[in-house]
Amino acid sequence: MLIELRNINFSYKDSGEKALEDVSLTLTSGNCYTIEGPNGCGKSTLFRIMMGLEKPESGIYRVDGEEITPQKLKKESLRQNFYRRMGFLFQNCEIQLFTQTVEDEIAFGLEQLRLPESEIHARVERYLERFQLQNLRNRAPFHLSGGEKKRLALAAVLAMEPEAILMDEPISGLDEEGQRWVSEFLLEMKAEGRLMVIATHNRALAQSVADVRITMQHGRAQLIEKPQ
Ligand SMILES: Nc1ncnc2c1ncn2[C@@H]1O[C@H](COP(=O)(O)OP(=O)(O)OP(=O)(O)O)[C@@H](O)[C@H]1O
Numbered sequence: 001m002l003i004e005l006r007n008i009n010f011s012y013k014d015s016g017e018k019a020l021e022d023v024s025l026t027l028t029s030g031n032c033y034t035i036e037g038p039n040g041c042g043k044s045t046l047f048r049i050m051m052g053l054e055k056p057e058s059g060i061y062r063v064d065g066e067e068i069t070p071q072k073l074k075k076e077s078l079r080q081n082f083y084r085r086m087g088f089l090f091q092n093c094e095i096q097l098f099t100q101t102v103e104d105e106i107a108f109g110l111e112q113l114r115l116p117e118s119e120i121h122a123r124v125e126r127y128l129e130r131f132q133l134q135n136l137r138n139r140a141p142f143h144l145s146g147g148e149k150k151r152l153a154l155a156a157v158l159a160m161e162p163e164a165i166l167m168d169e170p171i172s173g174l175d176e177e178g179q180r181w182v183s184e185f186l187l188e189m190k191a192e193g194r195l196m197v198i199a200t201h202n203r204a205l206a207q208s209v210a211d212v213r214i215t216m217q218h219g220r221a222q223l224i225e226k227p228q
């Protein structure tokens with residue numbers, strides 16, 4: 001998979017400042033990218049463009065050569081294919097939880113992929129176990145703790161096993177043990193050769209998992225390190 005951002009400029013409607021300024025990045029399968037930078041520098045905004053939630057003012061966003069915009073994603077066939085291949089974890093992951101139980105939350109995305117019933121069942125069990133959610137399986141996602149919600153949102157998106165996975169602050173709000181095993185899990189995923197993009201304030205995570213580190217400063221992105 002090839003994700004290309006070319007000279008992207010973007011400002012929010014009610015803001016005079018540019019949230020993204022001339023951002024150009026090329027992201028390819030088999031690599032893990034981290035995006036670091038201070039609060040408000042534009043990391044989540046960049047994710048919103050890559051999720052197809054916002055249209056750049058100028059510049060172009062392409063996935064495997066096809067331009068992606070909110071407008072184009074209204075077309076059902078493109079939309080399905082796009083969200084099948086790309087998985088997203090929102091910084092505020094609460095907004096992506098909407099079913100009645102923890103296990104339904106993991107099953108929902110898998111049903112959208114129209115996987116066979118037996119495969120759905122197997123994956124739900126596997127990801128409940130991996131994310132230590134077995135004891136919470138019948139609980140309502142809305143009433144979980146912050147860290148539990150984050151584990152569930154991660155389990156639900158990773159269970160879909162997308163080709164590219166974009167995670168906005170995947171370990172923030174987790175306790176030390178949670179941070180450790182989610183970080184280990186991200187390293188395992190990386191070994192599978194997927195395209196991963198991770199926004200994080202955690203330098204240790206970036207150092208251990210990134211092939212390429214990207215830093216942002218006031219809406220501008222810069223590569224700071226190439227693979228050793
Ligand atoms: N919906 C919005 N409307 C207006 N301005 C916004 C909106 N969302 C973000 N911004 C502004 O855009 C800029 C970039 O915000 P963004 O959320 O992308 O930063 P970030 O790097 O993800 O920060 P953090 O580390 O706090 O998550 C900030 O100045 C922010 O105030």
Ligand SMILES: [Mg+2]
Pocket residue numbers: 043044045091168
């Ligand atoms: Mg953010």
